[in-house]
Amino acid sequence: MPKPTLDFIAPEKRERLLCEAARLFAERGFESADMAELARRASVAKGSIYNYFENKEDLYLHVCRDGLTRSREAVFGGLDPSWDIYRQVEHIFLRGARFAREHPEYVRLYLNVSAAGMERFAERLTMEVEKPTADHLKNLIRSEQRAGRVRSDLDPRLGALFINSLYILVLASLVSRHFQIRLQEYLETEGEPREADVRPPLRQTIGVIHQLLRPASGTVGG
Amino acid sequence: MPKPTLDFIAPEKRERLLCEAARLFAERGFESADMAELARRASVAKGSIYNYFENKEDLYLHVCRDGLTRSREAVFGGLDPSWDIYRQVEHIFLRGARFAREHPEYVRLYLNVSAAGMERFAERLTMEVEKPTADHLKNLIRSEQRAGRVRSDLDPRLGALFINSLYILVLASLVSRHFQIRLQEYLETEGEPREADVRPPLRQTIGVIHQLLRPASGTVGG
Amino acid sequence: MPKPTLDFIAPEKRERLLCEAARLFAERGFESADMAELARRASVAKGSIYNYFENKEDLYLHVCRDGLTRSREAVFGGLDPSWDIYRQVEHIFLRGARFAREHPEYVRLYLNVSAAGMERFAERLTMEVEKPTADHLKNLIRSEQRAGRVRSDLDPRLGALFINSLYILVLASLVSRHFQIRLQEYLETEGEPREADVRPPLRQTIGVIHQLLRPASGTVGG
Amino acid sequence: MPKPTLDFIAPEKRERLLCEAARLFAERGFESADMAELARRASVAKGSIYNYFENKEDLYLHVCRDGLTRSREAVFGGLDPSWDIYRQVEHIFLRGARFAREHPEYVRLYLNVSAAGMERFAERLTMEVEKPTADHLKNLIRSEQRAGRVRSDLDPRLGALFINSLYILVLASLVSRHFQIRLQEYLETEGEPREADVRPPLRQTIGVIHQLLRPASGTVGG
DNA sequence: AATGAATGAGGATTCATTCAT
DNA sequence: TATGAATGAATCCTCATTCAT
Numbered sequence: 001m002p003k004p005t006l007d008f009i010a011p012e013k014r015e016r017l018l019c020e021a022a023r024l025f026a027e028r029g030f031e032s033a034d035m036a037e038l039a040r041r042a043s044v045a046k047g048s049i050y051n052y053f054e055n056k057e058d059l060y061l062h063v064c065r066d067g068l069t070r071s072r073e074a075v076f077g078g079l080d081p082s083w084d085i086y087r088q089v090e091h092i093f094l095r096g097a098r099f100a101r102e103h104p105e106y107v108r109l110y111l112n113v114s115a116a117g118m119e120r121f122a123e124r125l126t127m128e129v130e131k132p133t134a135d136h137l138k139n140l141i142r143s144e145q146r147a148g149r150v151r152s153d154l155d156p157r158l159g160a161l162f163i164n165s166l167y168i169l170v171l172a173s174l175v176s177r178h179f180q181i182r183l184q185e186y187l188e189t190e191g192e193p194r195e196a197d198v199r200p201p202l203r204q205t206i207g208v209i210h211q212l213l214r215p216a217s218g219t220v221g222g
Numbered sequence: 223m224p225k226p227t228l229d230f231i232a233p234e235k236r237e238r239l240l241c242e243a244a245r246l247f248a249e250r251g252f253e254s255a256d257m258a259e260l261a262r263r264a265s266v267a268k269g270s271i272y273n274y275f276e277n278k279e280d281l282y283l284h285v286c287r288d289g290l291t292r293s294r295e296a297v298f299g300g301l302d303p304s305w306d307i308y309r310q311v312e313h314i315f316l317r318g319a320r321f322a323r324e325h326p327e328y329v330r331l332y333l334n335v336s337a338a339g340m341e342r343f344a345e346r347l348t349m350e351v352e353k354p355t356a357d358h359l360k361n362l363i364r365s366e367q368r369a370g371r372v373r374s375d376l377d378p379r380l381g382a383l384f385i386n387s388l389y390i391l392v393l394a395s396l397v398s399r400h401f402q403i404r405l406q407e408y409l410e411t412e413g414e415p416r417e418a419d420v421r422p423p424l425r426q427t428i429g430v431i432h433q434l435l436r437p438a439s440g441t442v443g444g
Numbered sequence: 445m446p447k448p449t450l451d452f453i454a455p456e457k458r459e460r461l462l463c464e465a466a467r468l469f470a471e472r473g474f475e476s477a478d479m480a481e482l483a484r485r486a487s488v489a490k491g492s493i494y495n496y497f498e499n500k501e502d503l504y505l506h507v508c509r510d511g512l513t514r515s516r517e518a519v520f521g522g523l524d525p526s527w528d529i530y531r532q533v534e535h536i537f538l539r540g541a542r543f544a545r546e547h548p549e550y551v552r553l554y555l556n557v558s559a560a561g562m563e564r565f566a567e568r569l570t571m572e573v574e575k576p577t578a579d580h581l582k583n584l585i586r587s588e589q590r591a592g593r594v595r596s597d598l599d600p601r602l603g604a605l606f607i608n609s610l611y612i613l614v615l616a617s618l619v620s621r622h623f624q625i626r627l628q629e630y631l632e633t634e635g636e637p638r639e640a641d642v643r644p645p646l647r648q649t650i651g652v653i654h655q656l657l658r659p660a661s662g663t664v665g666g
Numbered sequence: 667m668p669k670p671t672l673d674f675i676a677p678e679k680r681e682r683l684l685c686e687a688a689r690l691f692a693e694r695g696f697e698s699a700d701m702a703e704l705a706r707r708a709s710v711a712k713g714s715i716y717n718y719f720e721n722k723e724d725l726y727l728h729v730c731r732d733g734l735t736r737s738r739e740a741v742f743g744g745l746d747p748s749w750d751i752y753r754q755v756e757h758i759f760l761r762g763a764r765f766a767r768e769h770p771e772y773v774r775l776y777l778n779v780s781a782a783g784m785e786r787f788a789e790r791l792t793m794e795v796e797k798p799t800a801d802h803l804k805n806l807i808r809s810e811q812r813a814g815r816v817r818s819d820l821d822p823r824l825g826a827l828f829i830n831s832l833y834i835l836v837l838a839s840l841v842s843r844h845f846q847i848r849l850q851e852y853l854e855t856e857g858e859p860r861e862a863d864v865r866p867p868l869r870q871t872i873g874v875i876h877q878l879l880r881p882a883s884g885t886v887g888g
Numbered sequence: 889a890a891t892g893a894a895t896g897a898g899g900a901t902t903c904a905t906t907c908a909t
Numbered sequence: 910t911a912t913g914a915a916t917g918a919a920t921c922c923t924c925a926t927t928c929a930t
Binding site: 025026027028029030031032108109111112113114115116117118119122123126127130131134138155157158160161162164165166168169172176177178179181182183185186187188200201204205208211212 | 386
């Protein structure tokens with residue numbers, strides 16, 4: 001937990017520090033990120049960082065949580081709860097992809113919680129990251145089932161898990177070098193992946209979700 | 223590239239070293255893994271490791287590649303190329319899940335290539351890991367399309383990407399603390415995830431793939 | 445190049461560090477000098493040294509340059525440019541010998557640039573050490589030739605080279621074990637060379653230089 | 667002292683080992699020379715070297731002594747003791763210069779005994795290197811004084827010392843990067859020092875020695 | 889005698905964190 | 910509160926030497 005001091009410093013300074021920290025951690029990983037370099041990049045005294053945070057871990061956790069808040073706002077921000085699940089899913093995926101393009105560092109940080117040696121962070125972060133989305137998706141599926149817009153034989157928990165899984169994969173493909181190369185390998189494209197390369201799988205992914213959720217169309221036709 | 227020396231030492235010793243290295247790297251991550259501790263765990267002299275490998279990075283790469291070979295053998299080992307895609311996919315997923323349970327360290331290492339700061343490894347490993355599977359899946363889809371067992375309007379590249387993506391997620395859920403907690407959160411289970419917790423999503427995942435591949439049955443019935 | 449930090453620490457501390465470094469390097473040579481031991485001897489934290497210098501090489505270069513400055517001040521310090529060359533040469537040799545007795549470590553460091561494996565240091569140090577002295581001696585010989593106090597058929601460049609060569613040998617005999625033993629061997633003295641042992645060759649050396657420079661007196665008398 | 671084993675191996679092998687050792691030590695210095703690299707360069711097993719020599723120091727000493735023998739043979743080889751001192755000195759300087767060009771590694775090794783941290787080698791080598799030359803020169807001067815070809819007021823010990831000093835400086839200028847750069851600086855030449863650059867100072871050096879030894883020419887005129 | 893793998897002490901350097909100013 | 914110099918534990922890697930084959 002950051003020290004109270006963090007709240008009292010100039011907002012631009014705080015912003016600078018948190019942004020640079022996010023970038024540096026996303027670039028190097030937790031271990032290799034150097035507090036001295038962070039201080040330099042953020043134009044903040046090395047000692048000052050320790051006035052705001054207990055230690056490197058504390059800073060890391062805060063930066064991750066901060067990123068999650070930003071991510072949530074960016075993705076769920078313009079979402080109208082009255083929309084049907086199809087529109088919501090599309091909104092989430094498109095906004096998520098945009099956020100990943102604009103702030104890859106936060107997505108990288110999120111993905112990095114699953115890296116080797118990061119279990120102590122997963123223990124503290126994963127639940128609080130996943131719960132809101134999990135709850136939202138599960139509730140959404142349930143209410144859409146009641147509305148007859150989602151197959152009633154779908155386990156809402158598995159459905160939610162599935163949607164979120166695909167979401168993670170899409171984001172990963174946008175921000176991680178490994179997933180980018182893999183995407184190129186599968187799609188047989190070359191060079192830096194342009195947005196055009198990502199759109200078809202994104203569309204298809206959304207399509208697959210639709211296919212999964214939609215009540216058997218045969219009954220309609222029947 | 224390991225030094226030639228590595229080939230000439232006692233096989234049990236080599237095995238011990240590579241296994242312990244895989245475990246340690248999977249446990250701590252590349253940076254935090256300590257060469258001295260590895261030497262201790264593997265009952266090998268610190269200096270000896272440097273007789274076999276140029277440096278820590280060289281060792282890491284070799285351990286990853288070694289893990290990939292083992293993984294490929296375990297998963298594709300018993301696979302009969304004459305099987306139809308549904309049987310092959312099922313085989314791959316079940317064997318993959320078994321391998322992940324028996325050798326989580328190698329799966330962790332694979333996933334870790336996408337971690338922050340590991341880009342230099344991705345640059346060297348990703349392609350060689352992904353290509354064989356990508357090719358196999360793409361060719362399989364194409365031949366199954368010709369056989370009429372897979373929808374002809376499915377882009378084989380996207381289909382292959384999709385199958386592999388789900389495969390990765392399943393494995394990740396089995397070996398990464400972050401993905402385990404996330405799974406618990408979605409499935410509303412508690413404690414150490416038992417195999418029983420994993421089976422339904424695994425089954426469902428295979429089901430979704432079937433659904434994706436299968437030619438529209440409506441038309442048949444039409 | 446030392447880091448700017450070096451300029452801001454307490455002068456006594458800087459002095460202590462530089463002195464001990466000069467002594468240690470002179471005693472052990474570059475390779476065998478141990479940074480940890482230096483830190484201990486200078487009562488400075490090991491890490492601190494790396495706050496002041498990029499690395500061992502950087503420190504070594506700085507210590508050498510520092511020694512050169514000290515040496516130049518000690519030797520050329522009280523030198524009056526209006527003196528004739530005979531007086532100047534005598535001054536230089538006597539002051540040089542005194543400096544070598546008081547600060548053998550710096551003379552050892554200077555001589556050590558010519559040691560095996562030190563070429564990279566020679567490449568960076570030699571020119572800047574030698575140029576000022578070379579220029580001074582050459583100009584001095586030229587002006588003394590015009591004044592008729594030095595033989596006009598002497599090539600000023602060779603004359604300067606010669607004077608400096610003898611100077612180096614004198615210093616070497618004062619600070620290097622090898623040259624000391626050699627001196628004992630030639631002079632048939634025993635035990636630690638006392639100042640008395642050095643004076644005759646020093647005198648003779650100065651004498652030889654006089655002999656070399658002096659216009660042929662016979663012609664004058666003739 | 668080398669082990670007796672050294673005498674029993676194939677002469678070409680011994681030669682290869684000693685040559686490569688001389689080169690490597692001359693190139694890197696004692697500390698930085700790597701026994702493994704030596705073994706590789708000489709195509710000799712690392713362990714074998716320890717069958718011939720007690721340890722690195724023992725090898726170093728032997729290589730130095732070996733070099734001295736070679737040097738002595740090359741320089742004093744064709745010297746006729748009946749020659750007068752002027753001819754002998756010229757012979758020594760010219761042969762020494764040639765040897766330095768053909769085998770710079772041995773001259774470097776000799777000079778290196780005066781390097782920092784090499785005192786323990788000086789203690790063991792210097793005397794045995796210098797004594798024969800010192801004795802020869804002193805005796806030569808004495809007999810030439812009796813023959814009236816050398817000034818009788820010259821202290822033979824100082825004369826010998828002086829001749830040898832200049833000899834060392836000439837050799838150093840031929841083999842040491844530091845002394846080469848210094849020579850360029852004094853002679854105002856550029857680039858790799860060619861033989862032509864060295865000849866004038868060599869000639870002049872011999873000239874100075876003549877000047878020093880020759881009985882007062884006044885008597886001739888008298 | 890020859891070999892080269894094994895050993896582990898040793899040494900340069902890094903970096904999170906502290907603390908005096 | 911801000912600063913950045915000071916600290917020393919930690920870590921990668923080297924290399925002389927040993928020793929089993």
